[in-house]
Amino acid sequence: MGIANARIVFGLSMAFGGLLVSGAVAKPAQCFTTDDGYYACDFRGLDRAGSFRIQAPGRPAYVIEVYRSGRAYGFADFGSGSVSLPGEYIRSRRDRACWDNTETSTQICAW
Secondary structure, eight states: OOHHHHHHHHHHIIIIIHHHHHOOOOEEEEEEETTTEEEEEEEEEOSTTOOEEEEOTTSOEEEEEEEETTEEEEEEESSSOEEEOSSOEEEOSSOTTEEEETTTOOEEEEO
8 A cells, every 4th residue: 555545544544433433422512504405414523623424414514624723624424434524624703613624715613
């Protein structure tokens, strides 16, 4: 496996592998994404930095992976595996439960 492939595998394992290692239980939540609107979802914290995963039947699963306070990368699984979302996510100042994408102006929230 090349270095580039190893980095991809490492990133995906960090984003989704924490689900198996952490043993954290998903909690019912209210979610919002620019593409899907408001919906009931399951929220699972992934680490102490504030990374999380949201998922709901019939909707993509989203991961916000915090790499520095207030800054994160986004991933989505539309049913065929995880893909990196473009741009960077910045924690919203208006609603701290939301993350705003700097490149696409989309938003992911979980309450």
